[in-house]
Amino acid sequence: MTKYTLKTSLKFKEYLQIVGLWISAFIFYIIMTYSIVDISFFRTEGFNVKDFLVAEITGAFFVGLFMGTNLFLLQEFLYPRFFRNCGILLTTLLRSFLFLISCFIGLLIIIELDKEQLIAIDDLLEMHPDAKWGVSFTFYCLAVHVFITLLQAFKRRLGKSYFKSLLIGNYRVPVVEYRVFMFLDMKCSAAVAEDAGHYNYSLLLQQCFSDLSELLAQYDAEVYQYVGDEAVLTWKVGQGFKREKCTAIFKAFTAGLLEKKEFYQARFGLVPKFKASLNEGMVTVAEIGRVKTEIAYHGDVLTTAARVRDLCSDQKADLLVTHSFFEQLPSLEKKNFSMIQTAVLRGKKKSVPIYKYCP
Known part of the structure; x- marks a missing residue:
């Protein structure tokens, strides 16, 4: 295995790990959400529990794939250019800010694609989110990003x-x-x-x-x-x-x-x-x-x-x-x-x- 092939393989493995962490975080989010929702809510809204879980887990996969890919690309092409000499705390905060901006840009692109009927994001989720959910979900994503960033930082420091x-x-x-x-x-x-x-x-x-x-x-x-x-x-x-x-x-x-x-x-x-x-x-x-x-x-x-x-x-x-x-x-x-x-x-x-x- 050549040097470049090995490097590509390691990068791909890192990419899969990041995506896996994001998907796991969103599946955990769905489980926690489901555990606090009363069963009567599903009857009132006309949701089938099985269909709800399948739709939400499918959504978690695609959102996790989007978030993980976004974070990996930032780590490869943007973060190394700006945060070489910053400490872990400042680096985490600045990276979180850039990550949030990039996610909003990506979300706007997806919405525009949905308007042009090139994709159908409504099919991914049974429950359509509102503004309150959006704020709480944003903070959850930031918390996950901080956790993954710190995890990777300590992994690099320790080996x-x-x-x-x-x-x-x-x-x-x-x-x-x-x-x-x-x-x-x-x-x-x-x-x-x-x-x-x-x-x-x-x-x-x-x-x-x-x-x-x-x-x-x-x-x-x-x-x-x-x-x-x-x-x-x-x-x-x-x-x-x-x-x-x-x-x-x-x-x-x-x-x-x-x-x-x-x-x-x-x-x-x-x-x-x-x-x-x-x-x-x-x-x-x-x-x-x-x-x-x-x-x-x-x-x-x-x-x-x-x-x-x-x-x-x-x-x-x-x-x-x-x-x-x-x-x-x-x-x-x-x-x-x-x-x-x-x-x-x-x-x-x-x-x-x-x-x-x-x-």
Whole structure:
């Protein structure tokens, strides 16, 4: 699957999720409405309950499809242009305002199409809405929009995997998993920070990790955490897991930085370079903290990966891997590595074989 095909697939999946949330919200609205309406109302108005529910649910599907499509298009083509530097609260309020305007414009277009008899919106609903219903329904739609916007914002902040785990409480009790970890760190970061200044240095890191984020889905990587100028990536190892992805994402990331060297040189006066280490093994995963909750990994695997990363400068290497990771690689991929030493890492008693990536 190519990069663009994968990106299109992920966008389509996001679109379906947004539409699904809107349809679910309107079905919930119908259920709540039906639950508070006395059965005598249907007899008085001459409605058949079954026909009422079928018509309302059909209407919910089409309205949800309209709202979801509208929101997705706004997120793709309008929101990113105006709300990059705003906080979550201000962004939510401004987006809600634009969303409301776009919905009214869309509604006016639908009404005009209905007048021209190109569509028949009267057939979608058994109960014809009045002004009072319109106001309450508008506020309901705004509430749904705010909920979806905040949900997506927290999902992006935490990451898809961690957000899902926190939501359903997977790690309230510690769990043991087998994972691969990559410690990715900028080369000569102290010198770069001194030359660029702390503000430009922060902008540089933002841009670098933004470029890295574009690759995460393609190589099935998760961001465990960002620490200063370092990113820690992880993969959960299961049946059929391909470790080539772990080395491929590093190659793709460094290649991408070189492709954008003119941009980085013009913007920051340098082309950033990164070093990395890879290790794998058993870790304990647990949800920790009360005031600030997060998913944390504990185990010797992370300590070893960090120590190996520190050897990159001494070995003049861009990528170093441990024996635990190297021995699980396919034979063809192993040819890209050579053993450099068996090192006793700082804080450890046993020596660890280290392999250098040699493309």
